[in-house]
Each structure stands twice: as C-alpha cells, then as structure tokens.
Amino acid sequence: MKKMTLVNLESLLSKAKEEKYAVGAFNATDLNTARGIIAAAQQENSPVILQFAESHSKYISLEQAANMYLNLAEHTKVPVCIHLDHGESFNTIVRAIKLGFTSVMVDASLNPFSENIQRTKEVVKIAKALDISVEAELGIMNAEDGSGSLDYNMMDDTYTSVQEAEKFVSETKVDALAIAFGTVHGLYKKEPNLNFNRIKEIQDCTEVPLVMHGGSGLSSEEYQNSIANGITKINYYSTMSYEVTNGLRDYLNNNDNAFLFDVDTKTIELVKNNIAKKMEIFGSSGKA
Template sequence: MTLVNLATVLSKAKEGKYAVGAFNATDLNTARGIVEAAEQEKSPIILQFAESHSKYISLEQAANMYLDLATRACVPICVHLDHGENFNTIIRAIKLGFTSVMVDASLKPFEENIQNTKEIVKIAQSLGISVEAELGVMNAEDGSGSLDYNTMDDTYTSVQEAKEFVQKTKIDALAIAFGTVHGLYKKEPNLNYERIKAIQNCTDMPLVMHGGSGLSNEEYQQSVANGITKINYYSTMSFEVTNGLRNYLNSNSDAFLFDVDAKTIELVKNNIAEKIQIFGSSNKA
C-alpha cells in the first residue's frame, strides 16, 4: 500500500462515518506494534510523532523509522507530526517527508492562531502535505484532582469561531475541545456531543478528538457518530502496555531484552487492534 496524507484517510472516514486512529510512538517496537495491528485489522492508521516527545527520540530518527514502516506496510498509513508548536519543527517534519503536520497555536489569540496556521498551510499544501490545526483549549489531567470535567465549557471550541477559522485557514482537519482531556482520566468525562455536531454542520470538516485515552466504547462511538473522524490515542495504551510488561517480567525472571522487545510489540498490537475495531476502521484499508 502507499504512504498517504491526512486528507486522504479522513475524507474516506468522513464519508464512511468511522474514525481513523492516530497513535503516537516514541520507539521502534511501539511503532511496529501499531503497524502490525493496522495490517491485522486491514485498517488505515495515522502514525504520529509529538513534538513534545523529542526528549525520547529525535524527529529525524522518528522520520526514518516511521516512514520506512509506512512505506512497507500493506495498509494506508499517514505519518503525522502531532502538536507542532514551533515553526522550525514543522518545517523540519515537512522536509523529512511527513505526510501531515499539526499546527498547534491554540493557546495564542484567535487571530494569531489563524495567521500561524495559514503560513503553514501555504507551504505544506503546495507539497501535498495535509495540515491539522486546533481551536479551543485542551485541558490536561495532572492527577491532582483539581480539574473539574463539568465546568470546562468556556474552553470548548466556539462554533462560530470554528466556521471562521476553517474558512480563513483552509486546513484539512480541525482538532476541537468538547470535554476530553490529555492524559488518564481521574473522573467520569463529560463530553458535549452536540458541540461536535454543531461544528461539523457549520464547517463540513473532518474533526479530531485529542485526549482520546480512557473513554468508554460508547463515548468513542457517539463522538464518531456526531462527526469525529480522527481519534488521538496514546496515554492509556502506554500505561496498559507498561503494566503488561511488568506482569510479564515478574513471571519470567529469565527473560532477555529481545524477549521484552517481542512482548512489547505483541502488547501494543493487541491494544491498538481493539481500538481500531471500536473506532470502526477495520476492513477500511
């Protein structure tokens, strides 16, 4: 199969009313597990590298590994820069061959977010590279218990601003805030499906869920039914695979490093395959 951009996989997802999983990786074994899950499920996927993960692996190393895996895979794979906050990082990703980049200027004033995004759109789309941007504030769970999931309405993406933002930037996908949070949930989330639907109706744009870890099957599926076509999923997978490795090592005191490598791939593959099925993209390659 071929390496694809974000617009290609999300346009099909939007038409078919399913979501494509966007999975972060910070090492080769995790990335291999993700790709093997996609091949098993015959599903398109988005293999992501977050700018904030540069302390674990360089952008250049990630590009070499993930692009190689993607071009050899038998399913469509988009290699995507997640949460690109710095102009130079985004340009480096474009030069390295990423097929999609995210401009995250969501913490900047509305007009500045538009201008920063438009600048990248002009460069990237001329090269066939898709652009995702974010509007609204994605809260992060720090585990302190101070975040109230029921009082975040003022940080949700504005419907009218979303319409204006999409019209002015010409992006390919919009990440919206509607009640999800980054990290592992400490309480029951309160998702505003009507906000998703309203933004979808006024923008006709592929919409992105960030903070997609730890939701129930119904919450994923209701989000998709109302217009989400890309789901970012990482924290829960990372946590659950780590626990799986801990149990494996406790039960296998004679394990070698290569055994741990193989177990990591297996655990990631099983975890990601389950989510692909829930998101509805199995057999959509």
C-alpha cells in the same frame, strides 16, 4: 518490491468522514511501539496514522522518528499517514515536511484567535503546495495532571466556539480541526463529561473532518457517539502506554529468565493487541 501506501491525512479522513468511522492516530517514541501499531493495522486491514509529538523530542529526535516511520510504511500494504502531532514551532513543522511527513499539525491554540489563524495560514500555504495535509487546533485542551483539581463538569468555557470554528476553517482552509468538547490529555481521574452536540454543531457549520485529542480512556459508546457526531480522527496514546507498561510488568514478574529481546517481542504483541481493539471500536477495521 516496496509495498508502501504512504498517504496524507486529507485522503484518509475524507473517506472516514464519508463512511462514518474514525482513523486512529497513535504516537510512538520507540521502534517496538511503532512496530506494534503497524502490526495492528495490518492485522485489522485498517488505515493508520503514525504520529510524533514535538514534545516527545526529548525521547527520540524528529529525524530518528521520521526514518523509523518511513521504513515501516515502506513494508506495509495498508494506508499509512505520518503526522507531526502538536507542532508548536514553525521550524519543527518545516523540518517535518522536509523529512517526509505527509501531515503536520499547527498547534497555536494557546495564542489569540487572530494569531492562531495567521500562524495556521502560513503553514497551509507551504504544505498545500507539497500535497501535505494540515491539522490545527481551536479551543483549550485541558490536561489531567493527577492532582484531582480538574473539574470535568466545569470546562464549558474552554470548549471550541462554533462561531470561531466556522470562521477559522473558512479563513485557513485546514484539512482537519482538533476541537475541545470535554476530553482531556492524559489518564482520566473521574468520569468525563463530553458535549457531543458541540461536535455536531461544529461539523454542521464547517464540514471539515474533526479531531479528538485526549482520546484515551473513553468507553466504546463515548467513542462511537463522538464519531457519529463528526469525529474522524482519534488521538490515542496515554492509556495504551499505561496498559502496555502494566502488561510488561506482569510479564517480567512471571518470567525471571526473560532477556531484552523477549521484552521487545512482548512489547510489540501488547501494543498490537491494544491498538487492534481500538481500531475495531473506531470502525476502521477492514477499511484499508
């Protein structure tokens, strides 16, 4: 008998917003990582978002990811949302919808404001008719390239505008909005400078669930302050990927007789333990 609890993003985040916690959104480009994420959700009795970024199609196809995610969701009791992360092309978004994704992100944040609204509205019109949730992004999410040139204290001009956020949500009717308030994609090279008040200002004027991108590498306090001010979805990937890789390296250095299936099992364990800790910090443990 199937035990799947496949849900859309809106249903997960509306509960999280009401009860003041955040749901973790975790990327997976291989089966073992995805299995580890689901194992953590089951252990913690936590809702979970399995997501595939369009930019990761060089590692695994959208179709392969959909089959993998859906199969895992069919055999778990916790609520699972299957989400397209950073959907930049209309074609990819439509393909994800056809494949069974329950939520999609329209990332037109690098386009002019009016074009971002128009492209988002086109997707919302299609998705809402199919009970599929839509996330959009407003503001510029800086990426840490490791060069040390990114000044975390001088990013105010890239933060999401409160006035634009209010207009954007009103016109597009999105289910969730990813905002820029000081986080960056990738691994932090210096101490981040987060504007928690900007989160609250946007939350107060839009009342839509807000999303943190660049959710790797923050302290427990920074996560929890973000949640207290309105963040209800946290994208977390880079730090997990880096720490699991280091864990595997240590394991292999200490286990000369390890086989590939031993590495598979160890990967699942490392991912599960890493994700479970974040679910506790985000407050989603026990909320399934």
